[in-house]
Amino acid sequence: MTALIIDGKEIAKRKKLEISLEVEKLKESGITPGLAVVLVGDNQASKTYVRSKQMTCKELGMHSVLIEYTESVAEGELLRKIAELNEDDSIHGILVQLPLPKHIREMAVIEAISPEKDVDGFHPVNIGRMMIGQEAFLSCTPFGILVMLKESGVALEGKHVVVVGRSNIVGKPVGQLLLNENATVTYCHSKTKELVKHTQSADIIIAAVGRTGFITKEHVKPGAVVIDVGINRNEEGKLCGDVSYEEVKDVAGHITPVPGGVGPMTITMLMYNTLKSARNALNKLQRTNN
Numbered sequence: 001m002t003a004l005i006i007d008g009k010e011i012a013k014r015k016k017l018e019i020s021l022e023v024e025k026l027k028e029s030g031i032t033p034g035l036a037v038v039l040v041g042d043n044q045a046s047k048t049y050v051r052s053k054q055m056t057c058k059e060l061g062m063h064s065v066l067i068e069y070t071e072s073v074a075e076g077e078l079l080r081k082i083a084e085l086n087e088d089d090s091i092h093g094i095l096v097q098l099p100l101p102k103h104i105r106e107m108a109v110i111e112a113i114s115p116e117k118d119v120d121g122f123h124p125v126n127i128g129r130m131m132i133g134q135e136a137f138l139s140c141t142p143f144g145i146l147v148m149l150k151e152s153g154v155a156l157e158g159k160h161v162v163v164v165g166r167s168n169i170v171g172k173p174v175g176q177l178l179l180n181e182n183a184t185v186t187y188c189h190s191k192t193k194e195l196v197k198h199t200q201s202a203d204i205i206i207a208a209v210g211r212t213g214f215i216t217k218e219h220v221k222p223g224a225v226v227i228d229v230g231i232n233r234n235e236e237g238k239l240c241g242d243v244s245y246e247e248v249k250d251v252a253g254h255i256t257p258v259p260g261g262v263g264p265m266t267i268t269m270l271m272y273n274t275l276k277s278a279r280n281a282l283n284k285l286q287r288t289n290n
């Protein structure tokens, strides 16, 4: 048996079409969704992601601006720029590409972004709102994973989800989001004992470890759904996931590839969040005009 491939690129394409139609409608009401991307330093991977985000904005009819700084930029300067973008009515989403240089406090930067423009869903206010089931911007990667699972007809209620990884931007929020969908969630991390025992009991494995080929067929119960979040480069510079795809695909029921899996969904949900923020801005405008 070989697993069904969850084609993130294809699902992303469908979602992007839906978003572009909504963007058109919003433009008729006089608002063009705008995304500001802040890039610090010249990390090659970050540059590639940022370019891809901008291209997608263009493709969907959105407005985008790129603000670039050298590696040595002072934290204060970054914070001032964010304050300015918070006040800019043409900007509905602000994204500061991570990671940032060590002399800049990542949390201070994230907290400086207005929660209303936090389309990454990284601000403590949005994280907190998501945790208690309130309306919030959902972090793009977890949100993308949720949409992929739903679009593939994978039931979540009562299912055992094992998340490997507990970062604030992937592991923790994806577990919380799936808990909100009534899954039973286990988090594993570098201090977890007998990891294989946990993953073998999973109906759904979310691999967000950051190590090439970390999840092997021994980790996977036959028929389980395997979501590969990893974006790693091997020695030859090839893009690799956290899952040993070739062997796991013969055991799993569903699997996501890398590239073409979670990555394209992440960017798509960023566009969705920016559209949503622009819609919120229009509603606010209409309320004050009435």
Ligand SMILES: NC(=O)C1=CN([C@@H]2O[C@H](COP(=O)(O)OP(=O)(O)OC[C@H]3O[C@@H](n4cnc5c(N)ncnc54)[C@H](OP(=O)(O)O)[C@@H]3O)[C@@H](O)[C@H]2O)C=CC1
Pocket: 141, 164, 165, 166, 167, 168, 169, 170, 171, 188, 189, 190, 191, 192, 195, 208, 209, 210, 211, 229, 230, 231, 232, 262, 263, 266
């Ligand atoms: N597709 C996409 O859109 C995105 C992909 N990514 C990719 O996803 C991967 C994970 O990213 P991110 O969450 O930011 O990474 P982090 O490095 O922040 O977190 C990695 C997590 O894996 C855990 N871990 C490390 N080693 C082991 C081990 N041996 N056993 C069990 N757990 C372990 C760590 O545990 P501990 O907490 O104990 O240290 C940590 O919680 C990366 O490859 C990244 O590039 C990231 C964002 C978006």
Ligand SMILES: Nc1nc(=O)c2c([nH]1)NC[C@@H]1CN(c3ccc(C(=O)N[C@@H](CCC(=O)O)C(=O)O)cc3)C=[N+]21
Pocket: 048, 049, 052, 095, 096, 097, 098, 099, 120, 140, 231, 239, 258, 259, 260, 261, 262, 263, 264, 266, 267
């Ligand atoms: N503030 C912030 N927000 C982020 O969302 C954010 C970030 N910082 N820092 C880095 C990570 C990583 N990330 C990816 C997004 C898309 C792909 C993606 O589209 N990948 C393609 C391949 C791209 C390629 O070929 O290089 C794929 O998997 O098919 C990958 C990774 C967002 N991140």
